[in-house]
Amino acid sequence: MAPFRSRPAAGATLRPVPQDVESLEKLITDLEEVTDGPSTWRITVDSTVASHNFSYGAAWLPDGEGNLVVAYETGPITPELRAVVADRPVPADVGLVGKAWSTKRFVYLGALAGCEDCLRCQAASRAGMAAAVVIPVLHRDQQIAVLEYYSAEPLYIDGPRGEKWASIARIAEQARFSAVAAAELRQAAVDRAAVTNVVAVLGESADLSSALRNTLDAVRTTFGWSYGSYWQVDEEQEVLRFKVDSGTVSDEFRKVTLAATFAEGAGLSGRAWRAGDLVFVRDIGELTDCVRAPAAQRAGVSSGVCFPIHSNGRIVGTMDFFTGDFIDLSESRASALRNVAQLVSQRLEIVRAVENTAENAQALLDTVSRLRAASDDATRVAQDAVSRASDMTNEVEALGNASTAIGDVIKIISSIAEQTNLLALNATIEAARAGEAGKGFAVVAGEVKDLARETAEATQRVAEQIAGIQNSTRTVSAGILTTSETIGQMDAVQARMNEVLEEQARMASSLRS
Numbered sequence: 001m002a003p004f005r006s007r008p009a010a011g012a013t014l015r016p017v018p019q020d021v022e023s024l025e026k027l028i029t030d031l032e033e034v035t036d037g038p039s040t041w042r043i044t045v046d047s048t049v050a051s052h053n054f055s056y057g058a059a060w061l062p063d064g065e066g067n068l069v070v071a072y073e074t075g076p077i078t079p080e081l082r083a084v085v086a087d088r089p090v091p092a093d094v095g096l097v098g099k100a101w102s103t104k105r106f107v108y109l110g111a112l113a114g115c116e117d118c119l120r121c122q123a124a125s126r127a128g129m130a131a132a133v134v135i136p137v138l139h140r141d142q143q144i145a146v147l148e149y150y151s152a153e154p155l156y157i158d159g160p161r162g163e164k165w166a167s168i169a170r171i172a173e174q175a176r177f178s179a180v181a182a183a184e185l186r187q188a189a190v191d192r193a194a195v196t197n198v199v200a201v202l203g204e205s206a207d208l209s210s211a212l213r214n215t216l217d218a219v220r221t222t223f224g225w226s227y228g229s230y231w232q233v234d235e236e237q238e239v240l241r242f243k244v245d246s247g248t249v250s251d252e253f254r255k256v257t258l259a260a261t262f263a264e265g266a267g268l269s270g271r272a273w274r275a276g277d278l279v280f281v282r283d284i285g286e287l288t289d290c291v292r293a294p295a296a297q298r299a300g301v302s303s304g305v306c307f308p309i310h311s312n313g314r315i316v317g318t319m320d321f322f323t324g325d326f327i328d329l330s331e332s333r334a335s336a337l338r339n340v341a342q343l344v345s346q347r348l349e350i351v352r353a354v355e356n357t358a359e360n361a362q363a364l365l366d367t368v369s370r371l372r373a374a375s376d377d378a379t380r381v382a383q384d385a386v387s388r389a390s391d392m393t394n395e396v397e398a399l400g401n402a403s404t405a406i407g408d409v410i411k412i413i414s415s416i417a418e419q420t421n422l423l424a425l426n427a428t429i430e431a432a433r434a435g436e437a438g439k440g441f442a443v444v445a446g447e448v449k450d451l452a453r454e455t456a457e458a459t460q461r462v463a464e465q466i467a468g469i470q471n472s473t474r475t476v477s478a479g480i481l482t483t484s485e486t487i488g489q490m491d492a493v494q495a496r497m498n499e500v501l502e503e504q505a506r507m508a509s510s511l512r513s
Contacts, residue, residue, distance in 0.1 A: 018161065023051035024168050031179035036187065038328040040176045041145065042072045048149065049075055055129060056081060056150040060090075060097050068092050068101060068146065077127040077150065084120045096121055097146050100134040104143055106166045107134040108157045124150040131155040135169045139177060184332055191336030194222040198340050202347040209244070211351045215344050216246035216319065223337070225321035227301070229257060230309075231269045232317045237261075240269050240318060249322075250299035253292065260291050267292065269318040272306040276315060278338050280305045280329045284322070302326045307341035311349045319344070376498075393480045397473075407466045414459045421452035 030047040034040050041059035049057040056075035060068040067089035073082065092101050095118035100107045109132040115121035121132055129150040137145040147169075157165055201218040205211035216228040227247035231240040239261040245254070262270040267290035272279040281287060284296045284304050296304075306320035319341070428446065 019051060020161070020164060020168055023048065024172060026051050027172055028175045031175055034176075034179040034183045036183055036328060036330045037180050038071065039183075040180055044172065044176060045072055045074060045147065048147070052149070052151065052155075053153070054149045055127075055152045056124065056148075058148045060101075060146040060148060061144075062092065063089050065089070066092055068097060071145075075150075077124060077129065080123050080127045081120050081150075084123050095119065096132060096134045097148055100136045100146050101143060104136050104138060106136070106162060106169070108132070108155070108162055108165075110154060110156070110158060120148075128152055131157075133157055133165070135165070137169065137173050137176075139173060184330070187330060187332045191332050194219075195336055195339050195343070197222050199343055202344065205347070205351060208348065208351050211348055212244050213246065215347075216244065219319070219337075219340060220247050220321060223321070223333070224323070225305075226323050227253075228319060228321040230317055230319050231262065233273070233315060234261075239263050240273060243317065249301065250295070253295045253299040253301060256292050256295045266290070268304050268306045269320055272308050272318050272320070273315055276308055278305065278307040278334060278341065280334065282326055282328065296322070300324045303329075305329060305337060307337055309341065309348060310345040316348075390484065393477055393484070397477065404470070407463060407470075410459045410463045410466065414456060414463070417452045417455040417459060421449055421456065423448070425449065 027044060027047045030043050031040065034043060041061070045057040045059050048054065054075060056073070056077045058073035058081070059071045061071045063069050068091075069089045070082075070085065070087070090097065092098055096107050096109070096115065097120070109115060109121070110130075112121055112125035112129055112132060115125070115132075124132065129152055131151045131154055133149050133151075133155060135147040135149075136143060137147060198215065198218045201214045202211060205214050212230050216230060219225065220228040225247070227245065227249040229245040230243045232243045233239075234241050240263075241261055242258055245257065249257075260267075262273070264270055265274040268279060268281060268284065268287060270289075280303070282303050284290065284293050284301055287293045290296075301322045302324055303326055304320060304322040306318050308315045309317045309319060428449065
């Protein structure tokens with residue numbers, strides 16, 4: 001027998017079976033895909049709109065200035081409702097959204113005809129909507145958001161069901177908050193792994209050029225950016241100049257990048273330079289002072305981040321990264337990128353120091369090589385001097401021997417002159433004895449005597465000169481010997497210098513390697 005069922009009264013409207021719990025279950029499941037705080041609002045609105053077949057859903061967040069702004073919206077009537085606020089902030093006490101925010105209470109309208117105080121409600125009514133529900137989102141009794149929904153079908157969220165929706169909203173917020181916490185933990189783990197990967201890549205970089213390129217590649221791929229570039233500070237012109245890039249981007253954007261320079265405070269890179277800290281922009285088109293912004297928008301580049309690179313307490317460059325999606329930078333990701341900036345700065349400073357040491361070592365090696373070449377030349381000159389001094393010593397000795405031989409000949413000539421003089425004297429005596437008959441012989445004997453005297457005087461002078469030559473020869477020979485000994489000592493010193501230069505060359509080579 002079939003169970004008894006009450007029949008609806010004649011003319012009564014059959015209400016659809018509520019799917020509130022099922023909607024909550026679906027939302028909790030969908031929130032498992034959360035990646036960060038902003039994504040929770042998108043998932044919450046999308047899931048609720050899909051579960052209840054709403055025509056519109058939006059998440060409103062405070063802007064910190066007493067206004068509310070649309071963080072996310074979806075549904076067929078989005079253009080009609082967007083036209084009402086035109087992406088402008090709305091005071092937190094205006095319309096249905098303002099009412100829910102200011103009262104912290106659930107707002108439900110089963111009919112939109114009487115909402116004269118809400119322009120968005122009126123626009124929804126003109127678009128054929130039948131009901132509206134606006135839900136304040138509170139965390140620990142603090143208002144953090146408002147969810148706004150419109151339906152083309154009646155909702156019947158009144159009486160006990162309204163209280164049920166309020167309870168479901170509180171449970172949904174707890175689920176959303178837990179999903180954010182879990183996503184932040186996952187994000188933190190991913191960021192730590194990303195930083196570790198960047199550190200590993202940096203450790204493999206041996207020179208500045210490869211360190212810059214490897215860093216750009218690692219940060220870009222690990223953190224999910226599409227394009228990255230490094231800008232170096234030109235200290236003379238006081239601007240940032242393009243150095244190297246990584247990733248793919250349109251030809252127009254890259255052409256503008258290669259030609260661009262940024263003064264301190266101009267563009268994304270210039271702002272990071274001035275701030276000395278990480279700078280993020282969700283929409284690069286908002287940078288009116290950036291020459292790359294128009295090309296970036298045409299190329300589909302949306303969000304960007306930039307951080308400075310420090311060395312010895314001053315900024316030497318910046319690294320910027322871009323993506324084609326509009327993203328929000330979480331605190332975890334920003335902290336990870338700041339850590340990367342610090343690690344990159346430290347590593348690049350080490351690489352620069354190593355390169356400077358290598359350059360100095362090469363300069364030292366070049367200097368040592370030149371000194372060694374000069375030392376080798378000096379050694380050869382000293383050896384030639386010793387050889388020539390030895391030859392001169394031999395020649396001086398030969399000259400001394402020749403002088404001695406000439407002296408012996410002079411002695412013989414002197415002896416002959418003395419004997420001739422003696423014979424001339426005897427002849428003179430004999431001529432005197434002969435009287436008149438010996439006069440002619442006496443004249444000849446006198447001339448022979450004079451010749452013998454002159455010969456003796458000449459040989460005496462020659463002997464004296466030869467003696468002087470012999471004395472000079474001995475002096476020169478002694479000087480040459482002393483010079484040879486000195487050159488020999490210099491040669492020994494030069495050899496020790498060569499040993500020192502060889503040691504310096506080995507040290508310079510080890511520093512360079």
